[in-house]
Amino acid sequence: PPLPPHRPGADWACGNTGLQLQIYENIIRADLETLGDSHTGNYIAIFLNDAKLMANTLNQTLINLFRHFFTLIVLTGMMFTLNWKLASIYVVIVMPAGILSMRRLGKVTRKASHQGLTETGLLSRLISETIKGIRVVKAYAGEKLEAKNADRVINRVLEFTMRSVRAKSASSPIVESLAGVAIAGIxxxxGRQSFEGNLTAGEFMGFISALLLAYxxxxSVANLPVVLQEGVAAGLRVFEIIDKPIEIKNKPDAGELKISKGGIEFKNVSFAYGNRDISALDDISIDINPGETVALVGPSGxxxxTLLNLVLRFYDPVSGSIEIDGQDIQTVTIESLRASTALVTQEPFLFDDTIAANIAYGQDNASQKAIEKAAKSAAAHDFISVLPEGYETRCGEGGMQLSGGQRQRIAIARAMVLRPRLVVLDEPTSALDNKAEQEVQKALNYLMQDRTSLVVAHRLSTIINADKIYVIDQGIVVQSGSHEELSKAKGLYAELYKAQFEDQ
Structure with missing residues (x-):
């Protein structure tokens, strides 16, 4: 279902919580290409640190501004009433000098804070990478290296933090010095005006009282630019996420995808990733009849x-179109497209939740009966049943409590619950051993039965029975046909098949 609409007013009123929610929604709405521009650790740092700093700074600034600025206006008005000449010295000389000094310090604070927050993002990335790659770190005795890297980044965070602290600390002496000079001068x-009879003692004492109360x-008001710039530094990083344009989105007149048969057609599709000069796909045309299983093979890269990513609209082609039953997928809603398409990848992702919750992911109304039926179809029910907590067993982070074959079968069960019309498989068995591959392949065959399926395969033995095979090399179709036709003909497919057969 679509995410709830933004409520900027409510977000700001809720402070940090509302801002974090808006950041989170923008992250999960963002295009894959946009998310790939930065590291996971940086997004976490912005979500946890920058958002909090920005919200707190904004709240404190607004509170102090309204409280002290109103008081300052009243007291300044009193001083002008008592003696406009003395008040002019205060307003024309003292106030501008204090505010200008704080602006200079504010620029220093902003720069140091931005650099410090950037380094905090690097530290978050370092921690994330180290934990994910801890087996490699330990296997290659990289503990000292990683500790050295962390020490370097932590010291840089400390360096920029201290620069910001020094700039903020300098504000009080500057304001106090200016205030001292102003009070002495006034x-x-x-006193001279009073001695000459131009100012009564009562007016003079009243003016001094108002001046001291205004200190x-x-x-506080003079210090606001310094405090505010720290929040501005955080805000720049926050709005890098919030202001990112979303390219992959529904058109205003997008309708629901209506699948009657399930045919897929790629029409002269070309595509290039934004950060690369070379095209990933060049004028690809593929016609998949309803209910067919079509395989894509070829060298890595x-x-x-990329073709599979285009079918699910993770990206949009640079030119050409993709049609399902004659409907251009860019003219239908993304939600209806993905609700009709099941994806199973080489490395299935499982959430740190129960097996049942992972199978039913995205299907809030899935019953326990439907979950178990899907698990049986995916050849997962038997191993789930012998677990101490059955379907309530937690999968662990990334599903690490389960074997590769078990994770893959749960991913297939997840696809089964969706009851898709289209199936997209991205090398689902390439990381499995022979026994696990056989079990998973049976489940995949059941999933693909009577459904239009597009399969990327590394192990050619898994797609021998495909209705049609397209051989892709350097972004173009170089061969197409059945396994028998391609294995007999001279070409890339025969070379790949022969190489795999000899390896076995």
Missing amino acids: IFWG QPLR AGKS
């Missing part, structure tokens, strides 16, 4: 997985 000038509000 007392001297006012604390002036100090040929563009096979």
Whole structure:
């Protein structure tokens, strides 16, 4: 289902919580290409640190501004009423000098804070990478290296933090010095005016009282640029996420995808990733009849997985179109497209939740009966049943409590619950041993039965029975046909098949 609409007013009113929710929604709405521009650790740092700093700074600034600025206006008005000449010295000289000094310090604070937050993002990335790659770190005795890397980044965070602290600390002495000079000058000038009879003692004492009362509000208001710039530094990073344009989205007149048969057609499709000069796909045309299983094979980096990404609208082609039953997928809603298409990848992702929750992911109304039926179809029910907590067993982070074959079968069960019309498989058995591959392949065959299926395969033995095979190399179709036709003909497919057969 679509995410709830933004409520900017409510977000700001809720402070940090509302801002974090908006950041999170923008992250999960963002295009895959946009998400790939930065590291996971940086997104986490912005979500946890920058958002909190920005919200807190904004709240404190608004509170102090309204509280002290109003007081300052009232007291300044009193001083002008008592003696406009003395008040002019205060307004024309003291206030601008204090605010200008704070602006200079604010720029230093902003730069140091931005650098410190950037380094905090690097530290978050380092921790994330180290934990994910801990087996490699330990296997190659990289503990000292990683500790050295962390020490370097932590010291840089400390360095920029101290720069910001020093800039903020300098604000009080500057304001106090200016206030001291101002009070001394006004007392001297006012005393002289009083001695000459131009100012009564009562007016003079009243003015001094108002001046002293204005000191604390002036100090707070003058310090606002310094405090605010720290929040601005955080805000720049926050709005890098919030202001990112979403390219893959529904058109205003997008309708629901209506699948009657399930045919898929690629019409002269070309595509290039934004950060690369070379095209990933060049004028690809593929016609998949309803209910057919079509396989894509070729060397690594040929563009096979890119085609699958285009079917699910993770990306949009640069030119050409993809049609399902004659409907251009860019003219239908993304939700209806993905609700009709099941995806099973080489490395299935499982959430740190129960097996049942992972199977039913995205299907809030799935019953326990439907979950178990899907698990049986995916050859997963038997191993789930012998677990101590059965379907309530937690999978662990990334599903690490389960074997590769078990994770893959749960991913297939997840696809079964969806009851898709289209099936997209991205090398689902390439990381499995022979026994696990056989079990998973049986489940995949059941999933693909009577459904239009597009399969990327590394092990050619798994797609021998495909209705049609397209051989892709360097972004173009170089061969197409059945397994028998392609294995007998001279070409890339025969070379790949022969190489795999000899390896076995």
